[in-house]
Amino acid sequence: DGGITQSPKYLFRKEGQNVTLSCEQNLNHDAMYWYRQDPGQGLRLIYYSQIVNDFQKGDIAEGYSVSREKKESFPLTVTSAQKNPTAFYLCASSGLAGSTDTQYFGPGTRLTVL
Amino acid sequence: AQSVTQPDIHITVSEGASLELRCNYSYGATPYLFWYVQSPGQGLQLLLKYFSGDTLVQGIKGFEAEFKRSQSSFNLRKPSVHWSDAAEYFCAVGARGFQKLVFGTGTRLLVSP
Numbered sequence: 001d002g003g004i005t006q007s008p009k010y011l012f013r014k015e016g017q018n019v020t021l022s023c024e025q026n027l028n029h030d031a032m033y034w035y036r037q038d039p040g041q042g043l044r045l046i047y048y049s050q051i052v053n054d055f056q057k058g059d060i061a062e063g064y065s066v067s068r069e070k071k072e073s074f075p076l077t078v079t080s081a082q083k084n085p086t087a088f089y090l091c092a093s094s095g096l097a098g099s100t101d102t103q104y105f106g107p108g109t110r111l112t113v114l
Numbered sequence: 115a116q117s118v119t120q121p122d123i124h125i126t127v128s129e130g131a132s133l134e135l136r137c138n139y140s141y142g143a144t145p146y147l148f149w150y151v152q153s154p155g156q157g158l159q160l161l162l163k164y165f166s167g168d169t170l171v172q173g174i175k176g177f178e179a180e181f182k183r184s185q186s187s188f189n190l191r192k193p194s195v196h197w198s199d200a201a202e203y204f205c206a207v208g209a210r211g212f213q214k215l216v217f218g219t220g221t222r223l224l225v226s227p
Contacts, residue, residue, distance in 0.1 A: 004157075040123070042204060042219040043158075058214070090157055102148070103215060105157035 003027065004106035006091050011111045013078070013085065021076045021109045023091035032074035033092040033103060036060060043090065049074055078111060086113045116141045118207050120218035127195050128226050135190040135221050137205030146208040147188040148215065149179055153201045164188065200225045
C-alpha cells in the first residue's frame with residue numbers, strides 16, 4: 001500500500017539531547033513537509049522540501065534541522081536548541097514540486113521532553 | 115499574507131443532527147481550499163478540496179463544502195452526524211504556485227447521543 005510512515009510513534013528525550021524523527025513515503029511525491037502541532041494552535045510549518053538535496057525553512061525552523069538525500073525520505077532532527085520541543089510532529093508529502101497540490105499526512109510522532 | 119480563521123473552537127452536535135463548521139480565509143487571489151479531519155493521536159485525513167469549478171464540492175464520509183468568494187468562506191457541512199464523526203477538523207488554504215498551506219486552529223466536534 002502507498003503511504004507515509006513515521007517512526008517512532010512515541011519518543012522521549014532528555015533535555016540537551018538531539019533526536020531524529022523519521023518520515024518515509026512511497027507515493028513517489030516530490031515535495032515533503034514537517035509540521036508541529038500544539039493544542040489550540042493548529043499546524044505550523046517547520047521545513048519543507050520540493051526536491052532532493054534542497055529544502056526551505058518554514059515558519060518555526062529555529063532549533064530544527066532536516067535533510068533530503070533521497071526522494072522518499074525526509075528526516076527531522078530536533079536539536080537541543082529547540083526550547084520547547086514537546087509536541088506532536090506530522091510529516092506530509094504532495095505530488096508535484098512547485099505546484100499547489102494536496103498534502104497527505106503520516107500518522108505522526110509524539111515527542112516528550114523529560 | 116494568507117490566513118485562515120475557524121471561529122469555533124468546540125462544537126457539540128446531537129447524533130443525527132446537521133452540522134456546519136465555519137472557515138473564513140484571507141487571500142487576494144483565488145484560493146485553493148481544503149478540509150482535513152484528525153482523530154485523536156492520528157494524522158490528518160483529507161475530506162475534500164476546492165481548486166476551481168463548481169463551488170459546492172463533495173467529499174468523503176458524506177461531507178460537503180461550499181466556496182463563497184463574496185464571503186471569503188468555505189464552510190463544511192454534513193446533513194446527519196454520526197458518533198464516529200467526533201474528531202478535530204482543520205481548514206487550510208493555499209494558492210496557485212505557492213507550495214505552502216496555511217492551516218486554521220481547528221474545530222473540535224463532539225457528538226452527543
